[in-house]
Each structure stands twice: as structure tokens, then as C-alpha cells.
Amino acid sequence: MxxxxxxxxxxxxxxxxxxxxxxxxxxxxxxxxxxxxxxxxxxxxxxxxxxxxxxxxxxxxxxxxxxxxxxxxxxxxxxxxxxxxxxxxxxxxxxxxxxxxxxxxxxxxxxxxxxxxxxxxxxxxxxxxxxxxxxxxxxxxxxxxxxxxxxxxxxxxxxxxxxxxxxxxxxxxxxxxxxxxxxxxxxxxxxxxxxxxxxxxxxxxxxxxxxxxxxxxxxxxxxxxxxxxxxxxxxxxxxxxxxxxxxxxxTLEEVERRSGGRDPGTAPVLTARGLGRAGAIAPFDLEIHAGEVVGLAGLLGSGRTEMVRLLFGADRASTGTLGVDGRTVRPRGPRSMIARGVALCSEDRKAEGVVADLTVRDNLTLALQAARGWMRPVPRRVADALVNEYIEKLDIRPADPGALMSALSGGNQQKVLLARWLITRPRLLILDEPTRGIDVGAKVQIQKVVADLAAEGMAVLFVSAELEEVVRVSDRVVVLRDRRKVTELAGDGVTVDKVMSAIAAHGDQDSAVAS
Structure with missing residues (x-):
């Protein structure tokens, strides 16, 4: 027309x-x-x-x-x-x-x-x-x-x-x-x-x-x-x-693909060996080191969220082992992984993240308060300082800690959820579709935050359906297909074309690691 x-x-x-x-x-x-x-x-x-x-x-x-x-x-x-x-x-x-x-x-x-x-x-x-x-x-x-x-x-x-x-x-x-x-x-x-x-x-x-x-x-x-x-x-x-x-x-050109963010001599923050769940995702191996961003790529239904839920302890594995800082853990739920410094910003912010009737301040400090226990409330002075810091850092709009979460746009709600976990200073931050439904400017802000966190030594697992975004922010990319890990890409192998080829490849073309 x-x-x-x-x-x-x-x-x-x-x-x-x-x-x-x-x-x-x-x-x-x-x-x-x-x-x-x-x-x-x-x-x-x-x-x-x-x-x-x-x-x-x-x-x-x-x-x-x-x-x-x-x-x-x-x-x-x-x-x-x-x-x-x-x-x-x-x-x-x-x-x-x-x-x-x-x-x-x-x-x-x-x-x-x-x-x-x-x-x-x-x-x-x-x-x-x-x-x-x-x-x-x-x-x-x-x-x-x-x-x-x-x-x-x-x-x-x-x-x-x-x-x-x-x-x-x-x-x-x-x-x-x-x-x-x-x-x-x-x-x-x-x-x-x-x-x-x-x-x-x-x-x-x-x-x-x-x-x-x-x-x-x-x-x-x-x-x-x-x-x-x-x-x-x-x-x-x-x-x-x-x-x-x-x-x-x-500003849009500030976020470039990082390369080799981790120190090769460091032990992994998180290690999965043969980890899997019957009917959800086939057994897989995975390591995530401090200071690196590992991307998780695959089509809808490929098993990305299923993998994330296993790593966070939201689902119980039926096979394999999970380790944090070299120690085997048997998570009894997300709380046990949070206690070990693992945080998850969920894909479904409405059902698993946003508390619409609470203020921005309350939503931001929710995870920190939960980690301290409800008998030890976060001092108001400390909470206000953290809230104001992250509202400014992530450009949350409106910049009003007292605004109801329900009054914020979807993208600003996503920023609040990201800030909620950053306040807890996790060692590993899992971001499941953190930019879904977010405009270009907000995407760039979040991608830059991810790069900065890795530069400061945090380990990040970044999940996105947008391949260009995964390639831009990741040191390595894990590719999933049909609820199975099919390959890892690293170095010069981290390109949109190679990720797409791995997703589209037949079973006999899969490789364990590509670099």
C-alpha cells in the first residue's frame, strides 16, 4: 500500500x-x-x-x-x-x-x-x-x-x-x-x-x-x-x-563483540557434566568462567529455557552433576543456588518477576531482602542508595522509586528486574531473554551493562532468540537444537552465519566444539 x-x-x-x-x-x-x-x-x-x-x-x-x-x-x-x-x-x-x-x-x-x-x-x-x-x-x-x-x-x-x-x-x-x-x-x-x-x-x-x-x-x-x-x-x-x-x-556502536573475556587459568564458576532432565533436555556439558559471557542460541523450543532452569535449580536434574566453584551441588530449589551466588532474570517477567502492586523500590530490593531473610530488613538508607544508583545506572523511567511497578513500560520493568539481581552482586548472572520486547536504545543499554559486568569479573549466561545480539555480546556461544546441545562456537567461529548453520545442520553434521 x-x-x-x-x-x-x-x-x-x-x-x-x-x-x-x-x-x-x-x-x-x-x-x-x-x-x-x-x-x-x-x-x-x-x-x-x-x-x-x-x-x-x-x-x-x-x-x-x-x-x-x-x-x-x-x-x-x-x-x-x-x-x-x-x-x-x-x-x-x-x-x-x-x-x-x-x-x-x-x-x-x-x-x-x-x-x-x-x-x-x-x-x-x-x-x-x-x-x-x-x-x-x-x-x-x-x-x-x-x-x-x-x-x-x-x-x-x-x-x-x-x-x-x-x-x-x-x-x-x-x-x-x-x-x-x-x-x-x-x-x-x-x-x-x-x-x-x-x-x-x-x-x-x-x-x-x-x-x-x-x-x-x-x-x-x-x-x-x-x-x-x-x-x-x-x-x-x-x-x-x-x-x-x-x-x-x-551509542549503538559502543557494544562490540568481546573476545576471550575469561582468564584461561581460572576455575569455572559453574560446571555441568552430563546434566539433563528426562523429557525436557538431553544431557549436556557446560562450563562458565568468571569474566566471560556465554551465549545460548537456538530456535524456540530448542531447550534454552529448560537448560537455564536446570542450572538455576528451578527443575531437578534426572542425570549428571552440577558444580559451583569446583564443588558439586545438589540444588533443592532456586534458593540454594542464589545462596551460592547464582541469579536468574527470567524470560517470563510477568509470571516470574514483576510484583505489579509493589513500588519500584520494593521490586528492586526484593532479592536482596530475601537473601538477608525477612527478620533482617535492609536499612532504608542502604536501600535508597542502591535503588537510586541502579535507577540511574540502567536509566529506569520514570526515575521515581515510589512509582508502582504496574505503571512502568515493559522495557523499564525488565530493567528493574535486572537491577534487582545486580544489587545482590551475583557471581553468575543468567539472563533469559533480557531484551525481549525492549526498544533499540534499551537493548543497547542492557548489552553494555552485560559487557561491563563481565569486564568486572562476573560470569554471564546470556540467552536470546536474536542471533545478532548473542553474537555481539558473547565470548562463546552454545547452540541448542531439538532440546539438545549440538555445538559450542568460540573465537572467530562466533558469527551469525555459523550459529545459523549449526542450528540448521543435520545430526551427522553436528560437532562437539567449533572454534
Missing amino acids: TDSSARSADPVVDMRGITVEFPGVRALSDVDFQLFPGEVHALMGENGAGKSTLIKALTGVHRPTSGEIRLHGEPVEFTAPVRAQNAGISTVYQEVNLCPNLSVAENILLGREPRRLGAIDVRACRTRAARLLDRIGLSIDPGSALGSHPIAVQQLVAIARALAVDARVLVLDEPTSSLDTDEVAELFRIMRVLRDEGVAILFVSHFLEQVYEIADRMTVLRNGALVGEYLPDRTGRLELVSVMLGRELG
Whole structure:
């Protein structure tokens, strides 16, 4: 679609002068935004730029302090998300907000279940859900419990739920953050079909390549204000990133791939020998030394998270041994590994990290307090000094220790979780997808923090689905496929091409170590 074709019709959504204020914070300031039928419009900006706030203003979660929203040319004021949904605006948020204890079909049709003689018709529910799942190319049992499926599948179910409503406006807030390449391609196929049917799609993503592949137009926000509107075929990637950050791109070049961060004479901080868990991951060997970053690469479902959970003691191994500082340990849970100086920043920050109803200060000091024990509270003076130090160091926004965690953007929540563990001064820091759903600027900040930590002598295990990121920060890369470690790459072997080749290789091409 060209710009002229996008503007040949009246906008289906027309937001004018939208301002949203919270106590002490102006989240949006006089923002204009238009969404036309039959287009994919990308909303861009760093975490905290105001993207989620603009979406929530449109969908009835937040009431604008000032400004006007028009839908199909008529003024509207949604007082609740259900009213926006009834008006034809369907939303899929970055964090999956479904009910894991219910079936897939129940989640897709929740509140819209077909009924027979006053009762929910379970068979009709599953039949209708199966049709929607087929539409997005997802082959799972509609009667299975949603919680039995991985996050990526749950995200696709959320999209299927959004499609269950005859929406003329579809809002997708980071829908690809948990999807692999094939699933992203399938989602984009669906988006193009919907676009061609005249659906207006608002697409939020931090993956620039995806935006350039699917978007017809791009709107950039920065610090709650509108920066401008851009066309992908007329705007270079570097120009777009510079506009999003509000500064030149020299900062993006500060993080280069490290080489040989460890001292070869040092003993490993962590050692795994034949460690494995039946049904989860095949036995593997692994060493991580002080002062080095070990990357963990593989496609979705390759066993990355399963390996991490074994190393952290969250799951019990069925084979092999685990050692810390040369001593064999038999972890009885994460607490025993934390006591030995091992920390894990989990992939699923919503379920396993963020305490939304607590303040930023409380979230930051949670792990330190747990390590001290609840009978020995962290002195307020010490806590305040640490909190202020890491808010500044990681550029957490807003820089207010008393702000509720729920008020922060996803990227800033991730920074808080990283800071929570850094405060405990771990010897080994395991980062499982620390930059998932985070904008370019925040990614660079976190990557630089990782490099600095290793330079200071900390051991880091870095897990990411983005191969370029793994290659950029890692001294060595461990490659997984089909829940099995297939090779290690080191030195000049740490390249995106070689990692991809290792992931794609057949079994007889695997090597134990590549260098």
C-alpha cells in the first residue's frame, strides 16, 4: 500500500490532541494519530515513549485528560475496554492476558460462548475455536488446557481470540515477541489477509526488520510526544532509529563483540557434566568462567529455557552433576543456588518477576531482602542508595522509586528486574531473554551493562532468540537444537552465519566444539 492509497479513504480512527496525565506524570502530550482502513500502521518509540498509553487511550483503559477520539468519523469516549471491543476495536497485548486454567477454546470464546438450552455448548465452542485456530495455522487441541502450552502458542491463541470478534480495528502490541521465524511469517500472512479485507491494523514492535516487512506507515513517539510519521520505503533504518532515540547513532556502536573475556587459568564458576532432565533436555556439558559471557542460541523450543532452569535449580536434574566453584551441588530449589551466588532474570517477567502492586523500590530490593531473610530488613538508607544508583545506572523511567511497578513500560520493568539481581552482586548472572520486547536504545543499554559486568569479573549466561545480539555480546556461544546441545562456537567461529548453520545442520553434521 502506498501513502496515497492509505489516505484515499477517511480514517477509521482519528485521535486529535490526546493528552494523558497521571499524578505527577504526563504520559502523552497533545498527540495526533490516524489509522486508515486496509493498512498496517506501525507505532514506534523507545520504552516509555507513550505507545502503550496511546493504545490504552484508544481502547478505553485510560481516559484522555484532553483531546478527541473519532471512530468512523463519530466522536467516541470509551469508559471500559469492553466498550471499545463492542465498537469493533480488538486488542492483543504484549503480555498474554488469558486464563491458563481454562481450555484453549474457552479462552478464545470467553464471554461469547455459543449456548444451547441456556448452557454453554462445549462441542460448538470447540468447533468454532478449531476454525479460528485453523485460520492462523495453529494445530492444537481446542480442548487442551491453555497453561499446558508454551508462551509462543499462548500468544497465537490470544491472536485467535482477537480474530473471534468481527473487528474493523486490530491492535497488536508486540505480538511477535514470543514467536519464531515461521510463526512470525504465518502471523504476517494473516495480517496481510486482514489488511486486504479492509481491517485497520495498529502494529507495535521493536523488531525493525519486521516493521519494514509488514508496515505501510510508521508513527514515532518520544517522551510522550509525537515526533512524526514516516513511510518505510522512504525512511532508512538508521534514520528511524536516530529519530526514535533523539540522538545520533554512535551509542549503538559502543557494544562490540568481546573476545576471550575469561582468564584461561581460572576455575569455572559453574560446571555441568552430563546434566539433563528426562523429557525436557538431553544431557549436556557446560562450563562458565568468571569474566566471560556465554551465549545460548537456538530456535524456540530448542531447550534454552529448560537448560537455564536446570542450572538455576528451578527443575531437578534426572542425570549428571552440577558444580559451583569446583564443588558439586545438589540444588533443592532456586534458593540454594542464589545462596551460592547464582541469579536468574527470567524470560517470563510477568509470571516470574514483576510484583505489579509493589513500588519500584520494593521490586528492586526484593532479592536482596530475601537473601538477608525477612527478620533482617535492609536499612532504608542502604536501600535508597542502591535503588537510586541502579535507577540511574540502567536509566529506569520514570526515575521515581515510589512509582508502582504496574505503571512502568515493559522495557523499564525488565530493567528493574535486572537491577534487582545486580544489587545482590551475583557471581553468575543468567539472563533469559533480557531484551525481549525492549526498544533499540534499551537493548543497547542492557548489552553494555552485560559487557561491563563481565569486564568486572562476573560470569554471564546470556540467552536470546536474536542471533545478532548473542553474537555481539558473547565470548562463546552454545547452540541448542531439538532440546539438545549440538555445538559450542568460540573465537572467530562466533558469527551469525555459523550459529545459523549449526542450528540448521543435520545430526551427522553436528560437532562437539567449533572454534
